[in-house]
Amino acid sequence: MTLKAVLASSIAIKILIASFVQKAQEDIFLQNRDRNSQRQPVSEALAEARPNSKKSKDE
16 A cells, blocks of 8 residues: 555544544433433422422521
8 A cells, every 4th residue: 555545544544433423422412412301300309209398488
């Protein structure tokens, strides 16, 4: 292989790896966004966990 061919294949491999990394990052971002959208606010979760507690701002 000539030097140009080695450089070209090296660049092509780097681009291919970068595209896989970008795709993986996008997938992780979308999974985290979906997971976060399914969470309920802490105040609602506490209200469900303690249904007998009073909701007063004076305490």
